[in-house]
Amino acid sequence: xxxxxxxxxxxxxxxxxxxxxxxxxxxxxxxxxxxxxxxxxxxxxxxxxxxxxxxxxxxxxxxxxxxxxxxxxxxxxxxxxxxxxxxxxxxxxxxxxxxxxxxxxxxxxxxxxxxxxxxxxxxxxxxxxxxxxxxxxxxxxxxxxxxxxxxxxxxxxxxxxxxxxxxxxxxxxxxxxxxxxxxxxxxxxxxxxxxxxxxxxxxxxxxxxxxxxxxxxxxxxxxxxxxxxxxxxxxxxxxxxxxxxxxxxxxxx
Numbered sequence: 001x002x003x004x005x006x007x008x009x010x011x012x013x014x015x016x017x018x019x020x021x022x023x024x025x026x027x028x029x030x031x032x033x034x035x036x037x038x039x040x041x042x043x044x045x046x047x048x049x050x051x052x053x054x055x056x057x058x059x060x061x062x063x064x065x066x067x068x069x070x071x072x073x074x075x076x077x078x079x080x081x082x083x084x085x086x087x088x089x090x091x092x093x094x095x096x097x098x099x100x101x102x103x104x105x106x107x108x109x110x111x112x113x114x115x116x117x118x119x120x121x122x123x124x125x126x127x128x129x130x131x132x133x134x135x136x137x138x139x140x141x142x143x144x145x146x147x148x149x150x151x152x153x154x155x156x157x158x159x160x161x162x163x164x165x166x167x168x169x170x171x172x173x174x175x176x177x178x179x180x181x182x183x184x185x186x187x188x189x190x191x192x193x194x195x196x197x198x199x200x201x202x203x204x205x206x207x208x209x210x211x212x213x214x215x216x217x218x219x220x221x222x223x224x225x226x227x228x229x230x231x232x233x234x235x236x237x238x239x240x241x242x243x244x245x246x247x248x249x250x251x252x253x
Contacts, residue, residue: 001052003041004034009246016075018066027058035059040239043220067235076238079245080134087129088156088182089163089209092145093217095121097225101233111230113140121225123213123237126152131208131215132248133241138234149173156180163206169196216240 005013010030017029035053039046049056066072097112097119112119120141126134135152145167153173156162158181164173169189174196177184185203188196217223219240227233 001034001038001050003038005030005037005246006250008250009243012246012249013075013242016071016078018069018071027054027062032059032062036063036239037243040219040221040236040243043224043226045226063235064232067231072235072238072242076133076136076242076245079242079249080128080132083128083132083134084130085128085157085160087161087163087205088126088134088153089128089131089206090124090126090149090152090168091165091206091209091213092125092167093123093213094141095123095223095225097121101226101228109230110228111138111140112225113142115141121230121233124148124152125209125212127209127212129205129208130248131212132245133212136234136237136241138230138237146170146173150176153177153180156182158182161185161202163203163209165206212244215244219243 036059046056046060102119111121122139122141124137137148160182162177162182162184164186166187166189169186174184221236222240225233
């Protein structure tokens with residue numbers, strides 16, 4: 001069936017899954033993960049999960065339970081541990097909230113912001129030189145791009161180059177990069193009075209983070225937010241990123 005894990009991907013991810021040695025044997029993890037990835041890629045409601053993946057409640061409950069246990073976060077951190085730190089790129093992408101995900105009280109707590117086009121959320125990401133995700137976060141749609149820059153760039157390594165668009169042209173971001181021994185290659189805003197060193201040639205590589213957003217948005221559960229809970233939606237973004245890492249490792253000779 002489409003969207004299932006390959007043998008290589010399953011072999012790579014299996015050791016990072018929780019292992020419960022006691023009690024009743026757990027339902028086949030690979031079948032459940034295939035069901036979760038099917039929902040991620042197709043964007044279908046959980047109730048429409050094909051019977052080949054077992055009861056939809058099993059897949060959904062496993063998805064939520066492992067999200068609460070931090071399993072998805074630990075997996076992507078483990079996969080990204082060997083990222084290419086020579087270049088770091090930071091950017092955001094707006095996602096429209098579907099009407100089925102908006103029917104919740106106090107949706108401000110679920111990182112939904114109201115704009116001219118309706119409710120939106122914003123994905124913040126840092127990727128490496130190959131366009132693979134290193135750090136991920138979620139905010140309301142109207143939040144400024146650089147609001148989470150301090151948190152996302154807290155692991156910036158010495159000797160690396162930071163690429164970002166004009167939205168990140170702030171003295172405190174450049175100072176953060178300098179303190180960590182990195183160089184911020186960010187185009188200056190037009191109203192900046194003091195000259196800034198900037199290389200348009202090196203800046204061209206920033207398209208890799210745009211391609212990253214395009215790739216994860218091939219997953220319909222990421223391209224449109226159907227989830228009422230921000231934590232569940234962020235988990236789907238993490239799962240799409242995990243799949244990118246697994247495929248990158250599989251294609252490495």
